Every structure is written in C-alpha cells, then in structure tokens.
Amino acid sequence: MSAPVLAVSTLRTYFYTRDGVVKAVDGVSLSLDRGETLGVVGESGCGKSVTALSIMRLVPSASGRIVSGSIRFDGKELLTLDSAAMRAIRGNRISMIFQEPMTSLNPVMPVGNQIAETVALHQHLPPRAALDRAVEMLALVKMPEPRRRAGEYPHQLSGGMRQRVMIAIAMACTPTILIADEPTTALDVTIQAQILDLMLEMKERTGAAVMLITHDLGVIAETAQRVVVMYAGRKVEEAPVKALFARPRHPYTRGLMTSIPRLNRAPDESARAHRLTEIPGVVPSLIDMAEGCTFAPRCPYASEQCRVAFPPEVEAAPGHFVACWNHDALPEMVRA
Amino acid sequence: MHVFLIRRLLAAVPVIVVVTIFVFALLHLAPGDPAAIIAGDLATAEDVAKIRAKLGLDQPLLIQFFTWIGQLVRGDLGNSIFSAHPVSELIGQRLEPTLSLTLMTLFISVLLAVPLGVIAAWRVGSWIDRAVMGFAVFGFSVPGFVIGYVLIWLFAIELDWLPVQGYTPLSKGVWPWLSNILLPSITLALAYMALIARITRAAMLETLSQDYIRTAHAKGLATEDVLRRHALRNAAIPIVTVIGIGVALLIGGVVVTESVFAIPGLGRLTVDAILRRDYPVIQGIILVFSGAYVVVNLVVDMLYTVLDPRIRY
Amino acid sequence: MTSATATAAVAVAPPARSTFGAFVRRHPTVMIGGALLLVIVLASIAAPWLGTVDPISIDPSHRLRGPSADNWFGTDRFGRDLYSRVIYGGRISLIVGLSVAALATLIGLAIGLVSGYLRAVDAVVMRVMDGMMAIPAIMLAIALIALSKASVLIVIVAVTLPEVPRVVRLVRSIVLTIREQPYIEAATAIGTSVPRIMLRHLLPNALPPLIVQATYICASAVLIEAALSFLGAGTPPEIPSWGNIMAEARPYFQLKPWMVLLPGVFLAVTVLAINLVGDGLRDMLDPRLARRM
Numbered sequence: 055m056s057a058p059v060l061a062v063s064t065l066r067t068y069f070y071t072r073d074g075v076v077k078a079v080d081g082v083s084l085s086l087d088r089g090e091t092l093g094v095v096g097e098s099g100c101g102k103s104v105t106a107l108s109i110m111r112l113v114p115s116a117s118g119r120i121v122s123g124s125i126r127f128d129g130k131e132l133l134t135l136d137s138a139a140m141r142a143i144r145g146n147r148i149s150m151i152f153q154e155p156m157t158s159l160n161p162v163m164p165v166g167n168q169i170a171e172t173v174a175l176h177q178h179l180p181p182r183a184a185l186d187r188a189v190e191m192l193a194l195v196k197m198p199e200p201r202r203r204a205g206e207y208p209h210q211l212s213g214g215m216r217q218r219v220m221i222a223i224a225m226a227c228t229p230t231i232l233i234a235d236e237p238t239t240a241l242d243v244t245i246q247a248q249i250l251d252l253m254l255e256m257k258e259r260t261g262a263a264v265m266l267i268t269h270d271l272g273v274i275a276e277t278a279q280r281v282v283v284m285y286a287g288r289k290v291e292e293a294p295v296k297a298l299f300a301r302p303r304h305p306y307t308r309g310l311m312t313s314i315p316r317l318n319r320a321p322d323e324s325a326r327a328h329r330l331t332e333i334p335g336v337v338p339s340l341i342d343m344a345e346g347c348t349f350a351p352r353c354p355y356a357s358e359q360c361r362v363a364f365p366p367e368v369e370a371a372p373g374h375f376v377a378c379w380n381h382d383a384l385p386e387m388v389r390a
Numbered sequence: 391m392h393v394f395l396i397r398r399l400l401a402a403v404p405v406i407v408v409v410t411i412f413v414f415a416l417l418h419l420a421p422g423d424p425a426a427i428i429a430g431d432l433a434t435a436e437d438v439a440k441i442r443a444k445l446g447l448d449q450p451l452l453i454q455f456f457t458w459i460g461q462l463v464r465g466d467l468g469n470s471i472f473s474a475h476p477v478s479e480l481i482g483q484r485l486e487p488t489l490s491l492t493l494m495t496l497f498i499s500v501l502l503a504v505p506l507g508v509i510a511a512w513r514v515g516s517w518i519d520r521a522v523m524g525f526a527v528f529g530f531s532v533p534g535f536v537i538g539y540v541l542i543w544l545f546a547i548e549l550d551w552l553p554v555q556g557y558t559p560l561s562k563g564v565w566p567w568l569s570n571i572l573l574p575s576i577t578l579a580l581a582y583m584a585l586i587a588r589i590t591r592a593a594m595l596e597t598l599s600q601d602y603i604r605t606a607h608a609k610g611l612a613t614e615d616v617l618r619r620h621a622l623r624n625a626a627i628p629i630v631t632v633i634g635i636g637v638a639l640l641i642g643g644v645v646v647t648e649s650v651f652a653i654p655g656l657g658r659l660t661v662d663a664i665l666r667r668d669y670p671v672i673q674g675i676i677l678v679f680s681g682a683y684v685v686v687n688l689v690v691d692m693l694y695t696v697l698d699p700r701i702r703y
Numbered sequence: 704m705t706s707a708t709a710t711a712a713v714a715v716a717p718p719a720r721s722t723f724g725a726f727v728r729r730h731p732t733v734m735i736g737g738a739l740l741l742v743i744v745l746a747s748i749a750a751p752w753l754g755t756v757d758p759i760s761i762d763p764s765h766r767l768r769g770p771s772a773d774n775w776f777g778t779d780r781f782g783r784d785l786y787s788r789v790i791y792g793g794r795i796s797l798i799v800g801l802s803v804a805a806l807a808t809l810i811g812l813a814i815g816l817v818s819g820y821l822r823a824v825d826a827v828v829m830r831v832m833d834g835m836m837a838i839p840a841i842m843l844a845i846a847l848i849a850l851s852k853a854s855v856l857i858v859i860v861a862v863t864l865p866e867v868p869r870v871v872r873l874v875r876s877i878v879l880t881i882r883e884q885p886y887i888e889a890a891t892a893i894g895t896s897v898p899r900i901m902l903r904h905l906l907p908n909a910l911p912p913l914i915v916q917a918t919y920i921c922a923s924a925v926l927i928e929a930a931l932s933f934l935g936a937g938t939p940p941e942i943p944s945w946g947n948i949m950a951e952a953r954p955y956f957q958l959k960p961w962m963v964l965l966p967g968v969f970l971a972v973t974v975l976a977i978n979l980v981g982d983g984l985r986d987m988l989d990p991r992l993a994r995r996m
Contacts, residue, residue, distance in 0.1 A: 112607055116515075144610035152608075157601040162623050162699055171619075172609045207699045223609065408834025416846045527982065531975035533926050535933055535949065536967035543960045554957070642841040646930050660842065664849045664936050672846055680837045 057129070058085035059230055059263055060109070060148075065123035067101075067108045074341035078104040078118070080287040083367075086231065091257065091264045093278030093295065095271060095310075099337055101287040102267045106233045109265075110150050111140050128230065146176040149224035153236035155216035159208040165219045166192070166204025169226055176227045191222035194259075195252060214245035218252065225256050232257070233265045238273065250277055271310060275299060280373075283307050286338055286348040288364070293374040303376040305353045305384065309333035347379070355380050394701055398691040402684050409680045410462070413673050414455055441471065467677070468670035472663075477674035480659060487557045488644060488655035490567070494575040495582060495640060500633065503583040507590025507629075508617060511598060514591075522587055529584030534643045538577040538650035545573060555652040574651040578643045582636055589632040593625035600624070626697050634690035641679050733987060736979025743973050747793035755787035758943045767955065776965050779951060788943040789966050795944040796925045796973060799859055803924035806863045808917045811870020812909065816901050818871065819878025829875075832868040840865035841927060845936050853939040862927050866920045873916055877909045911988040918981035922974045929970050945970045 063083050069076040079101045086092050094102045107113050108120050111132065125132040127148065132140065144150075152158050160168060169188035173179050179187065185204065192200035195218040208216055217237060224232055234253065238246035254277060257264050266277060274281055274295065281298045283291040283306065291304040302308045312331045335352035338344075346361040347353070353360065357380060365379045433441075442448055449457070461468065467477035510522035546554040552573055558566040597603065598621055606620045648657030656675055663671035695701055746753060762782035770777045776785035818828040835843070840862075847861040881887065881904065890900055931937030932946025940947055945966040952962035 110608060112604065141610040141612060144608055146610055150608045152601065152605065154601050158605045160602045160606070160620050160624070162697065163619075164699075171611070175610060209700050220605070223605070404830040405833045405837055408831055409837050412834060412838065416850070527975065527978055531922065531978045532971040533929055533967070533974065535930065536964075536971050539949075539956065539960070539963050539967060542956075543964070547957060547960070638836065638839050641839040642927075642930075645839075645841055645845075646933065649934055660845065661934050661936070664845050664934070667849055669849075672849065676838055676842050676846060679839055679842060683837045683839070 059088045059128055060086040060265075061124075061126040062105070062109065063124045063126075065105065065108055065125065066121040067104050067113055067118060068121050069118045071117055071341075076340045077287050077343065078340060079108060080343075081123075082284070082287070082289050084282050084289060084292065086263045086265055088230075089257075089261050089263055091254075091266060091277055091279050093274040093281040094265060094267045094284060095269065095274050095281060096284035097269055097337065099286075099340070100284040101340075102284050103235050105284075106150060106235050106265065106267055109233065110144055110148060112144075112150075142176070145172050145224075145229075146227045147229050148231045148233065149227070149229040150233040150235065151217070151220045151224045151237050153239050155213050155220055155240060158220060159216055161208055164205050164207055165211065165216075169204075169219065169223050172223055172226045187226065188222070191226050192219070194225075194256070195219070195222045197222075213241055214249065217241060217245075217249050221249075221252060221256065225260065225262070228260050229262055231263045231265065233267070235267045236269070237266075239268070239270070246273075253277075271314060283310075286343070287340055288348060289367070289377065290349065291374075291376045291378075292367075293371075293376075297371065297374050301371075303370050303374065303381045303384065304349075304378050305355050305380075306333070306349050308384070309352075347377075355384060394695060395692065398688060402688055405684055406681070409684075410459065410677070411455075413676050413680075414458055416673065416676075444471065462677070467674035470663075470668050470671050472666045472668045472671075477670050480671060481656065481674060481678055484654060484656045484659050486559060486655075487653050488648070488657060490557075490560070490571050491574055491578065491644060491647065491653065491655060492640060494571050495578040496633075498575055499579045499582040499586055502579075503586035504590050504629065506583075507587040508594055508622065510587070510591045511594030512613075512617060514595060519591075522591065526584040526588045529580040529587075532580070534577055534581060534646050535650050537580055538574070538647060541573050541577055542650075555650075557651075557653045557655070570653075574647050574653060577650070578640065578647045581643060582640055585636050585639065586629070586633060590625065590629050593628040594621055596628075597621045597625040623697070627694065630690055630693050630697065634687045637686045638683055641683065731983075732979050733983025736976045736981075736983055739972065739976035740980055743793060743969075743976060744797060746790060747797055750787075750790045750794065753790055755790050756784050758783060758787040758791040759941065767959065769959065770961065777959070777962065779948070779962065780955070785948070785962065785965065788948055789945070789969055792943045792945045792948055792966060793969065793973070795855065795938055795942060796928060796970065799855065799862065799928040799938075800921040800925040800977070802859045803863045803866060804917045804921035806859070807866040807870055807920050807924075808913060810863070811867045812874055812906075812913065814867070815871040815874025815909075816878060816905055819875040820882060820897065820901065820905070825875070828871070832871050835865065836868045838865070840923075841930060844927060844931060845934070848931065848936050853937075855938055855942065858928055858931065858937050862924050862931075866923065869920070870913070870916060873912060874909050877912065878905050881905055881908055915981055915985045915988060918977060918984060922977040922981065925970070925974055925977065 062085065065079050065082045066077070067079040069078055082101065082105055084092070084094075084105075094105070096102050104113065104118075109125055109132070111120070113120060120133060123133070127143070132143070135143075159165065166185055166188045169191055170179075170181070170184035173187045174181065174184040177184075189200045189204050192204055197203050197215060197218055203211070203215075208219075211219065220237075232253075237253065238249050241249060250273065253264065253266075256262070264277075266273070268274060278295050281291075281293060281295050282289055283298075283304065285306050291298070291302065291307050293303075298307065299311070302311055309331075310333075313333060333352055338348060338351065344351075344361070345363065347356070347364050350356040350360040359379045365377045367375050367377045368381070370376050370381055447454070458468075465478060467481070469476055470480060473480070506522050506525075510519040513519055542554055545552050552569050556570055558570045560567045603616060603620055606616045611619075644655070645657035645660055647653070648655045649661055652658075656678070659671065660675050662668075663675070760783065762778070764782065765774075765778050766780055766782040768774055768778045774784045774786060776789060779785055779788065814828060818825045843865045844858075844861040847864065848857055851857050887900065887904060890904065895903075928937055928944065929946035929949075932944045933950045934946075935950060938944040938947055940951070948966045949963050952959070952966075956963050
C-alpha cells in the first residue's frame, strides 16, 4: 500500500478566548489515501470543521492556534511551511468547499472571474485563457449555458448552482485533495443528491482524494469508503464504511446509529420501539473538560476507568479502530 | 439600472423643492418684520420701506414665492442689498477658492483615511487599530478653527514653512496655489478623515467576517489581493455612501475654515452677508450649497450602479 | 438522517463580577470621558469659587497682558481676565450643548414616533427631513440667527433645528422595524390605543440608541455654537463663550497665540470628553451598534 497522501498526527488546535481555552481539536490523527473518500462524521461542535481548517491552515488567527501535531501532505510537513508556500498549496493541491453556498461567493464579482482567479493565480494563465478555463469548468459541473453564466453574479444563481460554482473553483486546478465541509447541508434534498453525484464524478475524473465532512450518516453511507467518527474534539472510531455500519464499536457511534428515525416500522411493534432514541445529556463545553473519556458522562457503559483516562486507540478488527475502554464488552446492538 | 437612476433623480426633486421652500421661508420665519430686521437697528423708516420694496416684501406671500421661483429658474438669484451686484456674479467670483479647498480636502481625506481604515480593520485590536480610532475621535472632537490656528501657529509662524493665510489662484502657478491651500485643506480634512476612517473600518470589519473572504483565502490568494479585490470592493458601498453624506459636514466646515485662513471664497461671502444681513446673498449661497449636496449624492447613487451589481440586475 | 443534538462549543459564561473596578476596566472610554466631563461641568458650575473675577469687568490699564500670577491666562484687549472668561465660557457651551441635545431629542422623538407609525404623515415628513439635511447645519443656524436679535435662546433654537432630522431618522427606522413585530399586531388587536403602543412598546426600544445619539448631538451642538460665536453670529459678545473669546483674540494671534489657543484647548477637551462618553455608552448599551456605527 502506498503512503497516504495526507497524514494528520495528534493535531491540537485550541482557541484562546476571554472565558478560557477551547480545545476544539485535541489530539486527532487521521490519514487519507490517494483517491479515497474519507467521511468525517460527528455532531456540530465536535471539531470536524476545525480539523479541516487546520489542514488548510485557515484557522481564524484572532484567537485560534494550531498548538501541536503534524500534518504531512505528500510527505511534506505543512505546519512548518512559510506562508507563500502554503498559499501555493491552497486552492491548488488542496482545495476546500464550504457549507454555505449562498454566502461563500463574492457578490460583486462575476462567477466566471471567481473561478478564473484560481487558475490565473496558480497556473499563471493570462486573463483570456483563465476565463476560458472557467467556462470549461462550469461545463464540467453541468452548469447549463456555461459561457453566459460565467458573466453572471452570484445573486442571479440558485443555491445548487452556486455550490456547483464552488466545486468548479475547488477543482479548477485539479487538486490532489478536496475537503468538502458539509457541502450539501444547506441545500434542498433533491439538489443534495445531484451535488453529491457531481462530486463523485469529479473525483473519478481527476483521481482526487475527498475528505467529506458531515453530520449526516446517510450521506456517509452513500459516498464514503472509510469513516472517522469524532466527538468533542477527538476521534472515537475509524473503520471502513461497511464495517462501521455493520458493527459500530464505540458507544457514541452506536448512539448515533440508533437515533436515526426509521419510517418503516410495522404497526404492531412495541410502543417503546416507536420512540426516537436519543443520546442522553448534552455535548460538553470544550473548555475545562474533565479528565478521562469525553463521552463518559453520557455513556451508558461507562466504567471507573473511563473517567480517569482517555482510552487509547486500538485496532478491534482489521482496519477498524476504536477508542473505548469497553469496546469489546458492549452488548449486541438492537437493530429494528 | 436605468430604472434605479431615474427613481433616484425623481427622489431628488422633492428634496430640492423642500430646500427652496425652506430657503424662501427663512426670511419670514422670525418674528417681526423682515425688512426692518434686514435694515438693521439704525435704519430709518424710509430705509425700511426701501428695503421692503427692493425685496418685494410688500407683495402677498404666495406671489413673492412664485416670483422668486421664476427668477431662480432663469438663473437670477437676485441682487445683493449691500453691493447691488447680482448674487450670481458674486458667487461666481468666489467659486474657485471654495472649490479648490473642497476638492483638495476630499482628495486628501479619501487618500489617507480609506487605507487607515482598512489597516485598522485588518489589524483589529492592535495598537494600530487603537491609534487610528483614537485619531478618529480627536479629529471629530477638536473644532476646525482650533486645528486651523494650531497648524498656523506651528507651520506658518514657528516654522515659517507656509504662508499664514490667504489664497493664490491656480493661474499664478501650482506651488503658490498649493502652499496656500495646504493648511486649510488639512484643517478641514481632519474631521472628514475621522468620519471616513471610522466607516471604512466598520465596513471592512463587516466585510471581513463574511464567508466569501474565507473562500478567497482558501483559494490561496495573498492578503493584499483578498483585501483589495474581495473585501474593499464590497465595503466600498457603505464607504461611498458616507463620503456623500459627509459632504454636508465639509460644507459647514468651509465657512469656518475660510474665515480662519482669510480665503475669499463662498464661506467668507456667507459670513460677510450675515453680518450685513444681506439676505439675497444668504439665500443664494444656501441654494448653491444645498444644490451641490444634492448633486453629490446623485453622483454617489450613480456610483452604486457601478459598485453593486445587485442593483443593476 | 441523524437528529444530532446540535450544541456548538459554547464558552461557559463568566461569573458575574459586580465590582466597580471591574466595570471601569471593561469600559475605559466611558470612564475617562465621564471623568473629564464631570470635571468640566463642576468647574463651570463652581466658576465663582475657582479663583475667578467678574469675567466682564473691564480694566483698560491692564490690557493684553501675558499670563502672570494675577491673571493666570493673561488679559484680553479690554483688560478682562482671560482665565475667568474661559471658565465662565464653559457654562454657555454646556448649557447650549445640553439644551440642544434635550430639545432635539424630544422633538425628533415625537416626530419620529408619529412618522414611523402613521404612513400618511411619513411621506411628507421624510421629504421635509431630507430637505433639511441637504442644507448645511451651520448655514441654517446662521440664517436663522441673522434674522433675530442675538441671544443664547436664539442660538439654542437655531442649532436645534438642523439636528432634529438625524433623530427623526433614527427613531423612525426603529419604529418601522418594531412595527412589523407580531406583538404589536397583538397589542392592536386587543384594542390598545396608538399612543399607548408608542409609549409602552416603541419608546423603550428607541431609548438606548437615542441616548447615544443625544450625546453626539450635544458634542455637535457645542461645536456649532463655538463656530457660530467665532464667526460673530452666535452668543452675543457680552456673554463670554469660548467661540467669542477666540474671535476677539484673532487680531492678536501672531503675537499672543495663547489667547486663541487656550479657549480652543478647553473647547476641544470638552467635546472630546462628550464624544468619549458617547462612544462608551454606545459600547455599553449595544455592542452590535458599535460595529455598525
């Protein structure tokens, strides 16, 4: 197996606020192989977006800082690169698309120019050629009438179309890695499917690796090959997608799966099975976290050991990693 | 876009109407007989009657108004009571100095204040930001005439680099003109700069917190390009608005500054007219200045169509 | 789809600190400005006891002296003690500033409330306000003053008039926003009278930005009064006002610059203090406002 194209080791990104240190990412390690789709799943606030921003070194510098760890891209350490070298990588070798297509585009610049900007910058194309490439990209992302649309402004496009433009911008320089942070969350369900298909198609075409960040297990099931589950700034489970759904080994992952509402219950099933199961408790504040496993306060299987130290990551099955003291003592999951 | 412009033009009409009514009404707002007030304390009944006839104050109000409007439309602003010259002629003579002053002030202000505001926003919370904001508070608080005198004392008297007061027309050469207009322009510019720097900073802060700035960074753009092409282009809209509104401030300051620096412009004309109660001149000047303000804001509106494509389409 | 509990990483609220020291540290601008202003106000009120003499008593034998033990700021061209005149001059500036702020706020509030709530009135009122804003404030004030006998009252009225449109616009925009809220509809539906709605619902919302605006108007009024007096169109010359004093000192500027600069410094510091208080109030009352203004 060739070396992973992206290797993140014990990344720690903290935010220094007036009320304390927010440990948004606290020792996360993950890797991405060439051409693979990695899903990163977890609820809002678990640190998945901050991880992505850390990889791009776009953490808001007013209060945030990458405190320690290493991020190796194609063998090169990103955290020690000077800013010019990092800028050469952003948008060029590693690209990112964001959740809010409605506001992620400059309202006073035609969309074609916004795409052309990247190729002009990284591939040093003259303006005419850059715009042609932009129109090409718009055609690739299935935008109808690409040349006309290239001259239009974001407010003239729908949400789905704007996300297509974002994808065009991200893929214009054929990056090695595409990081997609909740790309479909803000879109209509029908458009979501189209955008996901488009992303997969672009990935096939260019051989790029995709890091897909979402809170939606359904999206993960459809698109990812491997999955990383995050909770409160740490990684709690990692597995190939089928294995994860077949046998989740971390209590949090199990909680996520059982809380998916199902519409196909038979009418004679018990009343208890009709209630939406939830994970009791709330996500902890990321300031002054207690020692021990971050999930312990809400975990139905927590033991004394769990409150003392954060569990190490162990390989419970080939390629299936979990950070839980009691992972092999969990009862069979009740699947409706 | 044309619809937008036509609508703005139409909106300006009622403003002009209100201004003309106001200016006309000024004469009649105060208690007492306007003619007597204009004639002054030492006037005889004969003087008062003469003034009344001259200004047509013996006519019914409505007739006075329409006669006056009629004259206005023809470009006739009446005649000065004091010098009997047409007001428009007097205004025309004093136009160049005032224009030089205002344009120079505008130039200096925008040139310096916008970058200061951008830097303050970009380095928000730093000492630069605090310095710029501190400067802004000062510029806003210290009155123009105080600054003027301080500058005169420092640069003209102590250091003797620039003349104390007066105005040299452009026709006599650029440097003489510049050396006279520099101190007054800086004096006037200070308050204007305070306003512009503040609004630039606020607009930039607002813009820099938008998502598309994050996208711009994610593309790998250098900071100057992000600031210039993405942030400033969007912040320009509120900034230009305030520049337009601030012109009213500028005009007010012109009166005082021309007085301090003995510049023979429209401001001085106003002060002289006040002291002599030369009402036709006062009315004429107010009309000219208000008209200028309306025109400037129309220009700002036109700039919007260039700056903001959401208005165009 | 998972129904994840979406609590973002929220910073825990700090414990409430009610000590005065903490308050001062968090709001330095208000404190400095407020302290300065307090000093100036007290000095103006306590003028007779601050080592001053009658500010209008003439002493031609001692005219145009420099600062000395007898006359801390020197004397003016009539031999009047400059220090006394400057201290008493503060009274005029403060009286004018406060009166204009109060008057403009009250008038603007009344007009703005009515205009924002009653559409028919609104169209006319806004045109008038736009027109008033097109005329430079100083010119409007000068024109009004030129028509009447000079007095402090006239100055107050003349300076108030151009400041009213600003307040009207502010109040009106707040009223327009709030008017759309469901609870106003509800209040109307149960029969609440219009004046009562204005008083109980619209007014409390307009108050914080109005207070901030009133402070700025006070600063502006002090400046305009000074400018008017400087031009000879403001406070009558018998009553000392900083603008007056500076105007009278003009011919002697090159030889005795302090005669012009000293009242100027007092003026600048006073306006600065008021502006600082305004900024501080704005930060205190609504941090969101701070970024927009």
